Amino acid sequence: MNSHVPVNAENLAAGYNGKEIVSSVTCSFAKGTFIGIIGPNGSGKTTLLRAISRVIPSSGILELDGRPVSGYTPAELGVALGFVPQDEDRPFAYTVMQVVLMSRYARVSRFASLSPNDYARCYRALDRTGITHLKDRSIRALSGGEWQRVLIARALAQDTPVILLDEPTSHLDLAHQVGILTLVRDLARSGRTVVGVFHDLNLALQYCDRLLMIQGGHIVADGAPGDVLTPENVREVYGAEVVTTSHPATGRTILVPLDTRNNGDGSLEKQKVLVISGGGSGGDLLRVLCHNGYAVSAGILATTDSDYAVVKALEIPCIPVLPFSQIPAHALEKLKRLVVQADRIVLSVHPVGAGNYPVLEILQSMEPGRLVIHLPDGREFSSYDFTRGKAAAAYAALCTAGASCTGTCDGILVILEGNIGNPPRSSGNTP
Numbered sequence: 001m002n003s004h005v006p007v008n009a010e011n012l013a014a015g016y017n018g019k020e021i022v023s024s025v026t027c028s029f030a031k032g033t034f035i036g037i038i039g040p041n042g043s044g045k046t047t048l049l050r051a052i053s054r055v056i057p058s059s060g061i062l063e064l065d066g067r068p069v070s071g072y073t074p075a076e077l078g079v080a081l082g083f084v085p086q087d088e089d090r091p092f093a094y095t096v097m098q099v100v101l102m103s104r105y106a107r108v109s110r111f112a113s114l115s116p117n118d119y120a121r122c123y124r125a126l127d128r129t130g131i132t133h134l135k136d137r138s139i140r141a142l143s144g145g146e147w148q149r150v151l152i153a154r155a156l157a158q159d160t161p162v163i164l165l166d167e168p169t170s171h172l173d174l175a176h177q178v179g180i181l182t183l184v185r186d187l188a189r190s191g192r193t194v195v196g197v198f199h200d201l202n203l204a205l206q207y208c209d210r211l212l213m214i215q216g217g218h219i220v221a222d223g224a225p226g227d228v229l230t231p232e233n234v235r236e237v238y239g240a241e242v243v244t245t246s247h248p249a250t251g252r253t254i255l256v257p258l259d260t261r262n263n264g265d266g267s268l269e270k271q272k273v274l275v276i277s278g279g280g281s282g283g284d285l286l287r288v289l290c291h292n293g294y295a296v297s298a299g300i301l302a303t304t305d306s307d308y309a310v311v312k313a314l315e316i317p318c319i320p321v322l323p324f325s326q327i328p329a330h331a332l333e334k335l336k337r338l339v340v341q342a343d344r345i346v347l348s349v350h351p352v353g354a355g356n357y358p359v360l361e362i363l364q365s366m367e368p369g370r371l372v373i374h375l376p377d378g379r380e381f382s383s384y385d386f387t388r389g390k391a392a393a394a395y396a397a398l399c400t401a402g403a404s405c406t407g408t409c410d411g412i413l414v415i416l417e418g419n420i421g422n423p424p425r426s427s428g429n430t431p
């Protein structure tokens with residue numbers, strides 16, 4: 001028994017209708033920590049959270065603040081632990097304020113009224129989750145995202161040292177995801193123990209202090225986010241291929257999912273990625289792709305280009321040309337062959353100079369309509385930095401933001417600064 005650990009589980013097991021879903025779970029959650037629980041669909045994340053919050057019974061040891069949870073009265077539990085479910089039925093047309101106020105009843109004796117302090121806490125919770133304007137609205141008249149914020153506000157108003165959240169951002173748009181997770185992280189910083197289930201691995205990586213990875217009802221990895229979400233662990237547990245890079249602002253790990261194809265015998269065929277870069281814009285990306293097992297080739301590179309040095313060091317096939325000279329016809333022909341062979345083309349050029357036009361023309365003529373990227377949120381290329389050393393991060397950011405190409409261009413990703421829709425049409429533009 002450890003009175004300093006807010007949550008302690010040893011050999012915990014739980015399930016439904018006599019069937020064990022999670023078992024042999026041993027973990028403890030420290031004060032002031034934001035812990036993420038991750039794992040594929042059906043792996044038992046919600047079941048574990050329900051067991052810890054005593055929504056469902058469990059066997060094994062489960063202690064809150066050093067006391068067996070089984071010894072807590074419902075009122076004591078309501079003061080010790082807040083639980084935010086993924087969703088909750090709304091059988092009655094309560095107002096938002098009424099639902100948030102309910103969180104305070106565990107603290108008042110029977111038949112007593114709530115105090116001004118209870119109301120103040122609820123107003124503050126509404127304010128912090130950005131739903132004050134909804135306080136008199138019927139909860140049945142809320143969108144999924146608004147309702148999710150009400151459930152979080154209710155847990156905030158409950159004001160417990162331990163808060164468990166089941167996919168707290170599943171219904172939220174990007175701005176609200178960031179707002180709620182910043183708020184939750186601040187709660188941990190102020191000394192609470194916060195545990196959240198996450199499907200969005202990049203959000204878990206950016207916000208959590210520690211991750212528990214669950215597979216088949218067991219903890220298979222537990223530690224610092226970047227140590228848990230390695231490409232190897234993601235492949236093993238999720239059956240997905242990712243590359244990792246670092247967040248351009250925070251330096252934390254980012255995962256970028258990549259397409260894979262199956263050879264039919266269960267093995268994965270290497271994706272062929274052609275990187276057309278120059279001036280150092282492709283170095284990081286070439287390293288990341290090689291490190292993660294892609295069959296990488298490079299486009300036309302002057303032998304004085306720093307990307308050429310990377311390509312040589314990594315033994316990546318490329319099309320070397322002499323610096324400051326016109327690109328020879330045989331090099332352009334070779335590029336056309338590589339374009340045809342590649343599963344994915346990454347064009348990372350900064351800035352777009354006249355020297356790039358023959359290459360752009362090849363891509364345009366061979367891949368008509370494939371040279372446009374749209375980000376779902378309307379952002380433009382220029383908001384990303386493709387200068388030396390930043391291309392891989394920009395690539396990751398674009399992928400994370402859901403970059404996609406128009407029309408039939410699902411095999412090509414273009415990373416480019418400048419207006420790529422209108423390179424000169426004549427072939428007379430030479431370096």
Ligand SMILES: Nc1ncnc2c1ncn2[C@@H]1O[C@H](COP(=O)(O)OP(=O)(O)OP(=O)(O)O)[C@@H](O)[C@H]1O
Binds near residue numbers: 016041042
């Ligand atoms: N109320 C229930 N009764 C019976 N079985 C259930 C119940 N809830 C969940 N299960 C089963 O328990 C297993 C784990 O479910 P759980 O919801 O814990 O997984 P999860 O990791 O949270 O999944 P997801 O990522 O899809 O939300 C699944 O096989 C599921 O079908």
